[in-house]
Amino acid sequence: MPSDHPEEHSGKPMVDRIVRCPTCGGDSVYAASNTARPFCSVRCKNMDFGAWASENFRVAASAASEDGESGDTSLH
Numbered sequence: 001m002p003s004d005h006p007e008e009h010s011g012k013p014m015v016d017r018i019v020r021c022p023t024c025g026g027d028s029v030y031a032a033s034n035t036a037r038p039f040c041s042v043r044c045k046n047m048d049f050g051a052w053a054s055e056n057f058r059v060a061a062s063a064a065s066e067d068g069e070s071g072d073t074s075l076h
């Protein structure tokens with residue numbers, strides 16, 4: 001069977017998938033052109049990594065200062 005329009009039947013449909021950005025919750029283009037996928041941008045990707053790193057640092061810091069915690073946090 002001859003095909004008159006091979007380009008229309010070959011390969012996958014070039015439709016960009018839209019996913020939710022884990023950082024800002026916005027639309028993120030899940031395509032090869034988006035190097036920060038599944039994030040919407042490199043900025044969000046870096047922000048997510050920064051949050052993950054700070055979370056680890058915060059846990060380590062709280063664990064280190066746990067012995068000196070008195071619970072008396074009077075700010076007046």
Ligand SMILES: [Zn+2]
Nearest residue numbers: 021024040044
């Ligand atoms: Zn984002």
